[in-house]
Amino acid sequence: MVEALKIGLLGLGTVGTATAGILLSPESRHPLLKEIEIAKVGVKTLDKRRAVEFADGVLTTDLEAIVTDPDLDIVVELIGGLEPARSLILKAISHQKHVVTANKAVISRYGEEIYRAAAEAGVYVLIEAAVGGGIPIIRPLQQSLSVNRIDSILGIINGTTNFILTKMATEGSDFSEVLTEAQELGYAEADPSADVDGYDAADKITILATLAFGEQVSLEQVSCEGIRQVSAVDIQYAERLGFEIKLLAIAQREQSGLQVRVHPTLVPKEHPLANIDGVNNAILVEGDPIGQVMFYGPGAGGGATASAVVSDLMNIAAMLKVSQAVNPLLKIPQHPRRELVPIQELVTRFYARIICIDRPGVIGNLGTCFGKHKVSLESIVQIDFNNGFAEIVVVTHNVKEENFRQALAEIPHLDAIEQIQIPSVLRVLREK
Amino acid sequence: MVEALKIGLLGLGTVGTATAGILLSPESRHPLLKEIEIAKVGVKTLDKRRAVEFADGVLTTDLEAIVTDPDLDIVVELIGGLEPARSLILKAISHQKHVVTANKAVISRYGEEIYRAAAEAGVYVLIEAAVGGGIPIIRPLQQSLSVNRIDSILGIINGTTNFILTKMATEGSDFSEVLTEAQELGYAEADPSADVDGYDAADKITILATLAFGEQVSLEQVSCEGIRQVSAVDIQYAERLGFEIKLLAIAQREQSGLQVRVHPTLVPKEHPLANIDGVNNAILVEGDPIGQVMFYGPGAGGGATASAVVSDLMNIAAMLKVSQAVNPLLKIPQHPRRELVPIQELVTRFYARIICIDRPGVIGNLGTCFGKHKVSLESIVQIDFNNGFAEIVVVTHNVKEENFRQALAEIPHLDAIEQIQIPSVLRVLREK
Numbered sequence: 001m002v003e004a005l006k007i008g009l010l011g012l013g014t015v016g017t018a019t020a021g022i023l024l025s026p027e028s029r030h031p032l033l034k035e036i037e038i039a040k041v042g043v044k045t046l047d048k049r050r051a052v053e054f055a056d057g058v059l060t061t062d063l064e065a066i067v068t069d070p071d072l073d074i075v076v077e078l079i080g081g082l083e084p085a086r087s088l089i090l091k092a093i094s095h096q097k098h099v100v101t102a103n104k105a106v107i108s109r110y111g112e113e114i115y116r117a118a119a120e121a122g123v124y125v126l127i128e129a130a131v132g133g134g135i136p137i138i139r140p141l142q143q144s145l146s147v148n149r150i151d152s153i154l155g156i157i158n159g160t161t162n163f164i165l166t167k168m169a170t171e172g173s174d175f176s177e178v179l180t181e182a183q184e185l186g187y188a189e190a191d192p193s194a195d196v197d198g199y200d201a202a203d204k205i206t207i208l209a210t211l212a213f214g215e216q217v218s219l220e221q222v223s224c225e226g227i228r229q230v231s232a233v234d235i236q237y238a239e240r241l242g243f244e245i246k247l248l249a250i251a252q253r254e255q256s257g258l259q260v261r262v263h264p265t266l267v268p269k270e271h272p273l274a275n276i277d278g279v280n281n282a283i284l285v286e287g288d289p290i291g292q293v294m295f296y297g298p299g300a301g302g303g304a305t306a307s308a309v310v311s312d313l314m315n316i317a318a319m320l321k322v323s324q325a326v327n328p329l330l331k332i333p334q335h336p337r338r339e340l341v342p343i344q345e346l347v348t349r350f351y352a353r354i355i356c357i358d359r360p361g362v363i364g365n366l367g368t369c370f371g372k373h374k375v376s377l378e379s380i381v382q383i384d385f386n387n388g389f390a391e392i393v394v395v396t397h398n399v400k401e402e403n404f405r406q407a408l409a410e411i412p413h414l415d416a417i418e419q420i421q422i423p424s425v426l427r428v429l430r431e432k
Numbered sequence: 433m434v435e436a437l438k439i440g441l442l443g444l445g446t447v448g449t450a451t452a453g454i455l456l457s458p459e460s461r462h463p464l465l466k467e468i469e470i471a472k473v474g475v476k477t478l479d480k481r482r483a484v485e486f487a488d489g490v491l492t493t494d495l496e497a498i499v500t501d502p503d504l505d506i507v508v509e510l511i512g513g514l515e516p517a518r519s520l521i522l523k524a525i526s527h528q529k530h531v532v533t534a535n536k537a538v539i540s541r542y543g544e545e546i547y548r549a550a551a552e553a554g555v556y557v558l559i560e561a562a563v564g565g566g567i568p569i570i571r572p573l574q575q576s577l578s579v580n581r582i583d584s585i586l587g588i589i590n591g592t593t594n595f596i597l598t599k600m601a602t603e604g605s606d607f608s609e610v611l612t613e614a615q616e617l618g619y620a621e622a623d624p625s626a627d628v629d630g631y632d633a634a635d636k637i638t639i640l641a642t643l644a645f646g647e648q649v650s651l652e653q654v655s656c657e658g659i660r661q662v663s664a665v666d667i668q669y670a671e672r673l674g675f676e677i678k679l680l681a682i683a684q685r686e687q688s689g690l691q692v693r694v695h696p697t698l699v700p701k702e703h704p705l706a707n708i709d710g711v712n713n714a715i716l717v718e719g720d721p722i723g724q725v726m727f728y729g730p731g732a733g734g735g736a737t738a739s740a741v742v743s744d745l746m747n748i749a750a751m752l753k754v755s756q757a758v759n760p761l762l763k764i765p766q767h768p769r770r771e772l773v774p775i776q777e778l779v780t781r782f783y784a785r786i787i788c789i790d791r792p793g794v795i796g797n798l799g800t801c802f803g804k805h806k807v808s809l810e811s812i813v814q815i816d817f818n819n820g821f822a823e824i825v826v827v828t829h830n831v832k833e834e835n836f837r838q839a840l841a842e843i844p845h846l847d848a849i850e851q852i853q854i855p856s857v858l859r860v861l862r863e864k
């Protein structure tokens with residue numbers, strides 16, 4: 001591969017724009033990205049304002065011309081919906097183009113047809129972005145985890161419904177109220193059915209089950225219930241009994257075969273999926289001998305989903321290069337060895353526990369001393385007394401390690417401080 | 433690749449034995465595993481009892497002969513420690529063998545030397561098992577996530593210390609007590625220093641930082657503090673202030689460069705890492721544009737670690753095959769389309785909320801009816817009363833969906849039941 005790989009992007013909406021954004025700013029990312037070039041972009045209307053700019057002639061409404069263009073190596077389908085997405089993907093394949101898509105609706109229904117066509121044409125079809133947004137789950141399932149016998153996949157894979165259920169739980173409100181709120185916030189569509197009736201999750205679990213168990217799962221056979229029937233009362237009762245209610249997508253190997261389903265589920269509070277809140281997604285995979293592994297992160301959003309799209313592009317670039325030499329994904333570090341930033345320059349928060357004789361002025365003295373060294377305190381609490389001693393716990397805001405250490409060193413010399421001990425100094429996760 | 437790939441296994445301890453276990457039972461795992469064959473196994477003593485059996489001549493104490501054997505394609509180093517592991521790896525590479533290793537101590541110190549040698553020899557060195565046990569983290573960092581600008585990696589990557597801190601928090605006991613307990617349970621070594629002083633975590637974060645930021649990190653520059661100084665009192669104060677104490681390994685991009693460190697850290701309770709308990713590991717990666725993703729699972733143990741070792745073997749097999757055709761990791765499902773198991777045959781637990789007129793015999797009637805249909809109840813609670821009505825919440829043990837539905841259908845016809853409504857029927861995550 002001497003020249004850059006030329007890609008044709010179908011769709012410049014939420015995900016398409018973010019995908020272009022990554023490819024157009026390759027600095028500090030994987031070096032292979034510099035070898036991928038956006039040659040054509042297909043959209044519905046040319047005269048829309050766009051957040052990214054392209055050279056003249058790149059933007060077009062003729063998507064057929066893109067998927068048949070002999071100059072292109074890869075087609076990235078990000079228009080969504082069933083048609084023309086399916087036909088464009090198939091036509092791209094028949095024109096020897098590799099395909100990357102985030103379209104779970106098309107893959108869950110026509111995946112078999114598409115993969116068969118791709119195998120015949122000898123091209124790749126990569127779909128990391130179709131499930132779990134930015135979370136790497138498709139590739140781990142196909143690669144790292146596939147040496148296991150997979151027993152089950154349990155996923156919170158629809159952010160909208162998880163947002164709604166989380167809100168219902170924290171606010172005690174009913175489904176319809178929270179749905180309206182989610183629609184106003186842009187977390188739910190005007191027609192919410194695909195999300196709240198579980199169809200989107202069904203698409204996604206069909207794809208995951210097909211990969212994990214190596215047999216093509218039929219979407220129509222997936223049993224699917226949404227969250228409309230879940231009431232605030234049920235969430236409260238579940239809570240009292242020790243459960244959270246989550247919309248789970250489940251694929252399980254049973255003695256008699258495979259079972260795949262989507263339904264609201266009471267999850268014990270100590271289960272790893274019980275703590276997954278808001279629009280986040282999580283996928284828990286159980287297998288032998290690995291046990292349980294979980295993948296957690298943003299299940300949607302332009303940037304996160306684009307991260308998955310571009311990782312697929314990069315993998316195609318890597319696979320096309322692999323015959324030349326050692327796989328470029330496994331290269332040794334590109335940058336020379338540099339000094340690390342020393343710990344004194346660390347900016348973090350601190351927790352310190354201080355014990356000294358309890359007398360007036362102690363807190364004031366400490367406060368002044370920290371202030372002098374630019375250590376801003378979040379809290380200073382005198383928590384405990386033992387035979388004339390005071391125990392004081394201090395938590396700081398972000399501060400430079402060096403400054404904090406200087407303040408600590410000065411404390412024993414303060415007027416009001418006697419018989420001091422500082423048994424604990426710990427760091428606190430820093431503020432953003 | 434017409435023949436199977438021949439591997440030489442160095443070490444048949446916890447991880448080596450589990451690795452052999454996976455390779456010797458390839459059914460229901462990835463089909464590529466059938467093309468990997470254990471040709472030689474190197475150990476220290478021949479006359480130990482082993483959990484796996486090999487043909488005569490496979491087991492040997494001559495490890496030099498293995499790494500120089502012209503018939504072998506891949507060497508898997510699972511003996512641990514610095515020497516002879518490092519020399520054996522380098523010799524294997526110089527004899528054109530691909531290498532898979534779980535040895536974080538060797539890679540964190542000699543990774544640069546080893547990768548350089550591998551690049552010259554044109555062989556792969558894969559290290560998925562060296563960090564996070566079975567959790568796929570090395571490959572996602574090199575591939576899916578590497579299109580992002582990585583800002584930070586925060587990891588709980590030492591199971592022993594996380595087990596100790598979790599126990600200290602739940603039992604209020606002090607470090608030394610819990611350490612003794614952990615040693616008795618086999619979760620901590622007789623010489624616990626590598627774990628409790630943070631050195632093992634420092635090895636691992638050195639490896640992760642090197643991959644994520646593309647520059648070779650020097651282990652000696654990693655600032656490292658262990659958990660010996662953390663007391664039960666600090667854990668309690670932290671708790672009151674809204675924090676958990678965790679041993680975090682942190683690699684962060686700062687304006688002035690990279691900072692890499694290991695130290696006990698107060699983590700806000702609502703942070704995703706705060707809930708990671710016991711021997712589990714979790715790695716939180718933050719980047720642009722992806723945001724936060726987290727990988728969670730068993731950070732050690734023979735089976736889990738072997739899953740990562742074998743996934744590396746499979747990836748080498750796939751990369752060696754890739755020039756022939758389309759990457760075999762991306763193949764279409766191997767099994768024909770089959771019927772899914774219908775939802776009536778699902779075995780799960782149920783939650784049902786029942787409202788009816790409050791009169792004697794209601795609970796008894798319900799109990800008898802469920803029993804008749806083989807529905808065993810975990811709890812049946814009459815929670816609420818409204819103007820003459822009773823609200824009853826039922827949670828079952830595992831039951832066949834069909835049986836539960838039949839019981840529900842019969843309830844309205846029971847003697848004591850009048851004006852019944854069943855506003856909610858939800859599934860509960862099933863018992864093991």
Ligand SMILES: NC(=O)c1ccc[n+]([C@@H]2O[C@H](COP(=O)([O-])OP(=O)(O)OC[C@H]3O[C@@H](n4cnc5c(N)ncnc54)[C@H](OP(=O)(O)O)[C@@H]3O)[C@@H](O)[C@H]2O)c1
Pocket residue numbers: 010011012013014015016042043044045046048061063077078079080081083084102103104129130133299300301302305
């Ligand atoms: N948004 C997310 O968070 C997310 C997450 C995971 C997966 N996905 C998937 O990613 C895909 C794209 O989603 P999105 O949110 O980016 O969609 P979007 O914002 O609605 O953008 C769709 C883009 O496709 C173009 N388009 C649509 N139909 C077209 C047609 N018939 N001919 C030409 N162009 C057409 C539109 O052109 P105009 O700009 O001219 O209107 C627009 O640029 C979908 O498959 C979705 O399921 C999205």
Ligand SMILES: NC(=O)c1ccc[n+]([C@@H]2O[C@H](COP(=O)([O-])OP(=O)(O)OC[C@H]3O[C@@H](n4cnc5c(N)ncnc54)[C@H](OP(=O)(O)O)[C@@H]3O)[C@@H](O)[C@H]2O)c1
Pocket residue numbers: 442443444445446447448474475476477478480493495509510511512513516534535536561562565731732733734737
């Ligand atoms: N155990 C885990 O959970 C875990 C998790 C992640 C990574 N790892 C890494 O995996 C590697 C192996 O760990 P392990 O727990 O499996 O170790 P282990 O149980 O102690 O087994 C070590 C094996 O190597 C053999 N061996 C050691 N030194 C040797 C020498 N000089 N010559 C020949 N054979 C030698 C031993 O032979 P004999 O059987 O004859 O004594 C034994 O079979 C280490 O790098 C470790 O850090 C382990």
